[in-house]
Amino acid sequence: MxxxxxxxxxxxxxxxxxxxxxxxxxxxxxxxxxxxxxxxxxxxxxxxxxxxxxxxxxxxxxxxxxxxxxxxxxxxxxxxxxxxxxxxxxxxxxxxxxxxxxxxxxxxxxxxxxxxxxxxxxxxxxxxxxxxxxxxxxxxxxxxxxxxxxxxxxxxxxxxxxxxxxxxxxxxxxxxxxxLLVTLPKFLTAATGMDAITHAIEAYTSINSNSPITDSLCIGALNNLFTYLPIAYNEPTNLSAREQTLIASTMAGLAFSNSGVGVVHALAHAIGAKYNTHHGATNAVFLLPGIKFNSRNSQSYYDDLSYKVFNNRNANQEFLCVKISELLATLELPLNLKSLGLPQLTNEDIEELAQTALVDPSLMFNPVEASLEDLKELIINSYN
Amino acid sequence: MSTFKNSDELNLVMLNLWTQISQTPHIANPLLESKLIVTFHYRSPEAQLTIDCANGSDFNILLGDNEIKPLIELFMKAEVANEFWLGKINVPMALLSGKIVSKGPINKALALLPAIKPAFQIYPSIIAQLNQSDS
Missing domain, CATH: 3.40.50.1970 (Rossmann fold)
Structure with missing residues (x-):
């Protein structure tokens, strides 16, 4: 170790x-x-x-x-x-x-x-x-x-x-x-919940993720969130679901504070700063593209995480992505930047956003080095 | 054992390194374009070095205290600096653990990293010279 x-x-x-x-x-x-x-x-x-x-x-x-x-x-x-x-x-x-x-x-x-x-x-x-x-x-x-x-x-x-x-x-x-969470509006329940999921996934796959403590926090948080976030969303006054998502969010917070996050956060920070989009909802848009990008040479991290979170021998990166897609559909969150409310992006916009993401501190913890061109491609492919 | 016996030795190595960087266009030009002023504060042994690229055309290397206000300040043990230039340090981990302390816009400090990485090839020969003169 x-x-x-x-x-x-x-x-x-x-x-x-x-x-x-x-x-x-x-x-x-x-x-x-x-x-x-x-x-x-x-x-x-x-x-x-x-x-x-x-x-x-x-x-x-x-x-x-x-x-x-x-x-x-x-x-x-x-x-x-x-x-x-x-x-x-x-x-x-x-x-x-x-x-x-x-x-x-x-x-x-x-x-x-x-x-x-x-x-x-x-x-x-x-x-x-x-x-x-x-x-x-x-x-x-x-x-x-x-x-x-x-x-x-x-x-x-x-x-x-x-x-x-x-x-x-x-x-x-x-x-x-x-x-205090039972009156939280549905959109905020969904968007902040996806922020927590992104924290846990990026902390687990970060280049600093070498601690069994952060790993356990990520797995525990994701296990809770995949189970209880849809319940909290559909039954806002379900106190058990609110308890579990609240604790899971804190667990993911402890994890990412020690491990760092990654490319999803780097892109979400850049988009949020320019277009004032909700941070959690923006993370949600970039989460699947981010996982697919990192899977170019870090797929084993996601395979391992999926197996541990879903306690299923057949669970792998693909299974994790399917579960995230299902969750996004349940939470009725925007699936791309256009539906998040961004205007049509010009080449200058894309260049500026990618440049901002490239020097975002989150990116230094990403398991795969992302170039300016990689980030531009991720933004373009996430637009619609 | 520390690589640097005293502040003079550390100053000499850093001055030599940055002079060579300033004379290597593919490393120096991105730094000049950034127009950044960066101060490195070293301890054990103590030293201070400021790289001033503010006017975009001159590469000023200043040892010790000065009146220039840097945009970025980096604080570390001299041995951490040695490991950094040898390419042996995990910068994100060093920042998280406090081995390197960064004051100022961290995104601008990180933007410098890819620019100065080619200097990792220059540093070993400078350290080898130091070791030769010590022996």
Missing amino acids: NPFVFTTDTQIVFTYDFGELILDKLSDLSTSSILILTDLGIAKQDFFKVFLHNINQIEAKITLFDTITSDAEVTIVESITRIAIDNACDLILAIGGGSVIDTAKLVNIGLTLKDTEILNYQGINSITQKLKPLWVVPTTAGTGSEVSLVAVAKDNASNKKIFFGSHCLASEYAILDPN
């Missing part, structure tokens, strides 16, 4: 009452100023209104920012960081999906280091200082951001995704409450 390092800095807590758990934990601390981050969709939910009422009863000052939009946009991160510094916040609480959680991670850098210019801290492991406590409550099952050591921001000025990676970005607590 090759030497490996597996890192996690987050305590994962599963509960059926996130609010009570947070208030209980806060009662043991001397926190004086809490920043709560969420989005408008969550802010209007009854569970959030009840939680906000209850947390406002404690002695700490509460600052609420509830208008985070899709993607952690750099200027929004900088505005919230200013608010957090001005209010001397000593704890950040993020309740939401990947965009809310990534925004919270980036605000935490600026808040702790007292610097609103977040772009100063992009890079890998360049942040070495322990940051202020960050508690996260995911309201989707897919991004894995609650346990990941990375954050992705969107820079509207350059239409590019900006990458931050450090174990210091990890949340202190990831509080998993499946009750």
